[in-house]
Amino acid sequence: MSYFTPLAVVGLALAAAPGVWLLEQLVAGQRPAPGRALRDLRIMLGSPLQRPESCDSALFHLAPSLLVLASVVALATVPWAPGFRGIDLQAGALLFVAALAYVTPAMVMAGWGAGRPLAVLGGFRWVALMLAYAMPLAMVITSVAAPAGSLRPTDIVRVQHAVPMAVAQPLALALWLPAVTAVCFLPPFDLPQAGGELFGGVFAEYRGLDLALVALAQRVLLLAVSGMTAALFLAGWEWPLLPPAVWMGLKTAAVAWLLLWAGRRFPRVAVDRALSLAWRVANPLSMLAIVYAGLLTLLFYR
Amino acid sequence: MSDLATAIVFWPAVGLMLAAAVFVFITSSMARAGLLLLASLAIEGLVFLALGSRFLGFLQLLMMSGEMVIMVFFMVMFMPDPGGLMGMDMTHDKRRSATVAVAVTAALGLVAVLTDWPARVVGRGAPDVRAIGFEVMGRSMISFLFAGMTILLAMVGGVLLAKHGGRFGLPAAGDEQSGEHSPPEERS
C-alpha cells in the first residue's frame, strides 16, 4: 500500500468529469461551451432531490453513491505512470473487475428504488447483460495477466515493453472493448437507461445531487476503463520519446474517444441480441482467448 | 497490514456483516433481503482482506456481486410480494428455528473458544497470486478439474431445468410465421 495516494485518485476522478465532457462534445461534433456546462451544473446541483413514489427511497438514494464508490475504486487500480498510481496491489486487476461488478447492484438498487416499471425493467436488463459479460471480462483479465505472470497492473504494463497486448492478443481486446463499453453503460450498450426506449430507465427519477453523482460516476467509469485498456493492451506508459505520463494520457484519451465514437456509430443493441452474442459468441471465444494466452505464455513469455 | 489497521477494518466489518446477515431474515422486502445478503457476503470479503487474504477478498467481492444480484431479481420476479408491503408472513417455526440456531451457534462458539488452537499471529505477506496459480495448476490440478467438471455439469443441468424455448420469440431465419409467440407445441 506504499503507493496509496487517495488524494491523487480523488483529484483524477474529479478531473474526469470535465475531461470526458470535452471528449463527448468533440465526438458529437459540437463546439465545447464550458460556460453553459457550468451553468447547467449549477442548476442541476441547485435543484432539490427527488423523492420517488416507491417503497424504497433508501436504496434509491444509496445507489448513486455506490456507483461513485465503485467507479473511484476502479479508477484507483489504474497504473498511470511508474510512480503515480492509486492502489498498486498484487491482485489489482482482479480488484478492478471486482469494482466494476458493483455497478450492477447499484443499477438494481436505482431501478428498484425508483419504483417505476421501466426503471425496474432497466435494472433487469442490466443484470442480464452484466451476467453475460462477467465471464468475458474476467477471462480477458486472466489472459492478459498470464504473460506477465501477475495480476498486478504495473507488471502487465512492463511485460508489454516489446509487444503491446493489443498486438499479441487481438481477440482479447475485441472481447474486452464491448464488455467495458457495457460496464460504462455507454451507447450502444446503454440498455439500463436507454434514451428512447426506457426514457432514462433506472436514472429517470434522479434529480439534483443524485443526478450529478450518476453523471460523475459514468465519466469516472469511462476514464477508469479507458485507462485500464491503455494499460492492459496498449502498453501503458511503455513507449519511447515522450514522458510516460504523456503516453498514458494520450492512449487513455484515444481509447475513450474510440468508445464514445463507437457509441454514435451504432444503434443501441437489442437486449436479446446482446445476450445471445454474449452467451453464444463472447463466452466461448473468451475460453479460446485463455487457451491462446496460455500457449502464448508458454512459447514466448517464459 | 499493521495490527491496528487490521483491527480497524476487522471489527466494524464483522459487525456490519453480522448485522446485515440478521436483517436478511428480518426485513419483509425481498429486494432488500437480497441486497443485504450481498452486503453481508461482500463485507465478508473485507474481513478476508483484513485477515490478509487479498486475492480471496477481491474474488469474494467479485463473485458475490453477480450472484446476489441475480438473487434479487429472482426475488423481484417470482415473489408474490417483493416489496414486502402486504405484511405476508414468509416464516414458519420461528421459535423452534431460533432455538436450533442459537444452540448451533453456542456449540460452534464453544468449540471455537475452548479448543486449544495453535496460537500463531496472523501471517504477514499473503501467498502470492502466482503461488495460488501454481497450486491450482499443480498439486490441486485433479480437484480443480473435478470442480470444473462439476460446474460444467451444474451449468448444463441448470440450463436444461430452466430452458423452455427462447424468451423473446425471435423468428428463426426464414421463418415467416413467428413474429410473436413461439408456437404452442414448443411451450407445453
Add this chain to the structure above:
Amino acid sequence: MISLPVVLAVAALLFGVGVYGVLGQTNTIMIIMGVELMLGAAMLNVVGFLRYSHPHATSGDFFVLVLMTLMALEGAVGFALVVSVFRSRRTSEADDLTELSG
C-alpha cells in the same frame, strides 16, 4: 489483536444466522439465502485456519476457491429448480412442495 478463536466465533455466529434462515423461512429462495450464509461462514472458517496455521500454504486458498464455486453452484442449481417448480406450480413456497414427503 485478532486471534483465531475470535474469527471462528464470528463464523459460528454467521453460521447460526444461516441456520435460522434455513429453518425459519418458507420460501425456497430465502432458504437458498440461508445456505449461502452458512457456506460463507464455512469460508470464513477456512480463511481463519489458513491465516493462523499455515499462512504461506496455498492449498487453503484453493479450498476457499472451491467453496466459492460451491456457493455459485448451489445458487445456480437452486434457481434452476425454482424456475422449473415455478413453471409447473406457480409458487416458490417450499411448504407447498410436499409431493415427495409421502
Add this chain to the structure above:
Amino acid sequence: MVLASAARSTASPALIVPDEQSWLVWGFDPASDGLEPVLDWGAVRGVLVPDPMPAVLGAPLAACLSELAPTAPVMHRPVSELARSVAAAEEDVGHGNDRAHDHANHRHGHGDHGGGGDHGDGGDHGDGGDHGDGGDHGDGGDHEDMMAITGEPSGDGLVMESIDVSLGPLMSPMVAGLVAEVTLDGDVVAQCTLRALLRQPAVRLKPGGPPPDPLEPRAWAAVLASAAAAGEPPDTAGVWLRMVRVEIERATSHLAWLRSLARLLGWGELVKATRVAVAPLLAAQASLARQGGADRVSVGAVAIEPGDELAAVRELELASEALARLQRLCAGRRLASRTAGRGVVGAAEARAAGLTGPVARASGVGGDARSEDPLYRELGFEPVSGQGGDALARTLLRVAESVAAVELARGSLAHAYSGRPGRGDAQAEWVTLEGPRGPLRARRVGDCLRVDAPGREAVLRVASRAAVGLEWGSALVVLASFDLSGWQVGP
C-alpha cells in the same frame, strides 16, 4: 411527442412539440438549432408549450407539466412564434428561473396529479390510488391477480409479474395524441392496445378562421392543399409546383419519421444523416412557399431572399446526394440488427386487415394512388414496393420512397419552369391522393375540406398485434416502424 432540448446539455428548457413530422413541415427543424429530445426528465429546466393545444390533451399536458417541471417555468407560445421562443427560453434559463411564469393565463393547474390520468413515461403516477395505500411500488398494480395469472406465457413459459405501462399521449416516443397501453410480462410485451385520441376536423380552406391547431397532421399540408386545388381552374405551372411540394413533403415526412426512429435506436450517426438530408428539403420547401398557395406550409419558415426561385433546384440536388448516402447507411447491417425479422406483417395479413400506404407496400400488397395519376405517369412514376413486411422492410421502403420523391420533385420542377401543360379536370366528388402515411380521400364541402384516410384504424390494430411477444425495446421499434399517428381521420 418529443421534448426538445439543447443538445448534450444537462439542464435546459424543454419544448413540448408534436411529432417531428409536424415540426419539419412547419419549416423549422429543431435539430438544426441543436435541440434534441430530452431523454432524461430530470434535466428539464423550463417548458415551452405550443398554444393552443387540442382540448383533449389538456389533462395529460397538465399532468405532464406538474410532474416534469414543478420548479421550471412554463411558457405558452403561439405556434408561429415557437422557433423564436426556443432561443428566448434558452436565454431565460441562463438568467435564472425568476422570470418564470409568464403567460400564466394559460397555465394548467400544477397540483392536480390525480386527475391527469397517465402521462407518458410509465403511467404509474397518474392513477393516484395505487400510491395512496402504500401498497404499490410501481411494477405491479394488482397483487390480488398475481397468484392467478392466466395470461399468455412468454416464449420460455415463465410468467412473471405483469406490469402495466401506459405510453403517451405526451412525453414518449409515440407521436402526440397516441396512447399505447402495454401489459408487460417481465420484459416481454404480453398485450398492447393503441388508441388515437385526436380527430381530424374539416380543414378550412379560406383564411380568417381560428388559428391552426398545432398538433394537426401538418405533414399533409401540401397534400391537402393539392386536394383543395383539384376543383379549381387549371393552372399550368401551379399544378406542377404543387406536385413538387407534395413530393418534398413526402420525403420530409419520411425523413422526420426516420429521425425519430434513429433517436429511438440511440443511433447518433443516422440522426445526423437525416438532419443533413432534411435541411435542403426544408430550404427548397421554403423557397417554393413564395410561389403562392397554401401558405400554411411556411409558418415559422426560414426567410427567403426574393428572386431565388432556382434555389429549390440546387437544394433538391443536395437533398438527392444526402439521400443517397442515407440509403447506403440504412442498407447496412446496423439497421437490420435492430429491425430485421421484427414485427412481421405478412402479405395475407396486410390484405385481410386492409392496410394501405407504405405499410402495406412494405408487405408487398396495396397500390399507390399516384400510379393512377397521368402527371405522375408522365414523370415515369413507378410505385416502390417492398417485401418481407418486417420493420426493416418498412424502413427501407420509406427511404426508397424519399429518394423517389426527391427525383419526382426534381422532374416536376423542371416541367413547371419549362411550361409543360398540367392537368385541371378532376371534378370528381372525392379526390384520392397519396399522403405520406397512406392514401387520403378529400372532398370539398362548402369552403371546407373533409378528409378520410382509409386504413388508419387498421394500422393501429396491426401494429398492436405485431408488438406482442417482443422484448420491450424491440416492441417500441416495431410500433415506431408503422409511422403511427395520433389522429383518427374520418369524415
